[in-house]
Amino acid sequence: MEYKNKLQQQIDIYFSLPPILNQDFNDGVGLNEYRKISLVGKFIKKANFHLVNQVYKGEVGINIISVFKPHKINKYILVNRGWFPNSKKHMEYSKQPFHNDIIQNITIDGIIRAIKQKNFLVPDNEPDKNLWFYIDPLKMSKESNFLVNQKYYIKINDKPKILGQTSNFTRVKVHYKHHLFFSITWYSLSFILLLMYIHNFWRKKRNDK
Template sequence: MPLLTTRPSIAMKISVSLALVILIGLGSWQVDRLFWKQNLINERHTQAEKPPIAVPLTQTPDPAMAFRSAFAEGRFLNDQEMHLMARTRRGNVGFHLITPLEQADGSVILINRGWVPQDYRDPATRPESVIEDVVRVTGVLRLPQVKHWVQPENEPLKNQWFFVDVDAMAEDSGTELATRYYLELDETPVPGGLPIGGQAKVDLPNSHLQYAITWYSLALSLIVIFVLYHRRPKDDVASS
């Protein structure tokens, strides 16, 4: 069947060109995000797999030390535990239990001990988590967090924290912290099974390749539709 080639209007050319620029731009942005995310995952794995070091006692954390394998030894200050709210695990809502740890030299650091179900906020419901003996704990170093715009404000009076504000937590507990790093514990089993460690996200979801393919596929589809529309069979043109 003979084809009739028509010339697209200026308005259509402009519209299709803008759409292609946007679609290709979004695809390229996702490719950049793909490599950024993969490098971030690799860096976290590299840090977490290094031999553990003692938690550095410094007020100026090095961002390159994030997720570095580390350990600490001392006694938990159980009466000063803090609850990092709105944390989920396998679809269940709970909180992360953060407890100051006093080391043998008197220095105090914050420990994110892991996830606890919402119904166990009262320490009396999980007495085995109130450990009085000297403990040695291992995990990864974390940096002080910055409040995200969607996060609520911390409520120290209600012991409801939504992000780790090291300075505010130190002030609330009345304890001078020896470092602005905090240690997020690994999945080493603990008495009673709570808190559940290993909540640090070393592996991150990385779906940017699928997103890039989607945007590039839409761009290709637009090109195909544009070409086919302007090379229609003569009978279709006549009937329209």
């Protein structure tokens, strides 16, 4: 609980700061996780990756990760453009690409997120099938032929701006129950793996006698 409170305080501090703009991004100023960011630029056509096994409200789908180039800046960054259910993936995405891909100077608002290291329980990516189980900026750079930022990506703010609302950013909240659930899950899996290792170790030792 204490960790959650400290994390939320840090998020609130970053969230209170003005958003990072194109020039800040180019200079690498203030690039921290949970900072707001507002960039003008374009999405790179056909540089979209399917982050699979993403669950939203009990339904399995994919997150679309795209390569974005800020205007007049020779740098690229990955953008999580949102979630699509598996049932509609081919109908609404594959057959009708995002109309934003043809807009040269589109503005995206979002939050900077750190790219996490692959967990040993996460399957390997299958780039040839466009099946990605985790964000791999180095491999995605190779697949797209554009060198993207290796530390951060942008989680786009896909909620519509409310009439009279002065900001298009949604405050990030730490969900304690979610953190607790994942902590329990990982510790349980680790404990099960430990038991399996001990069982196999003693069985092998008995067989060697």
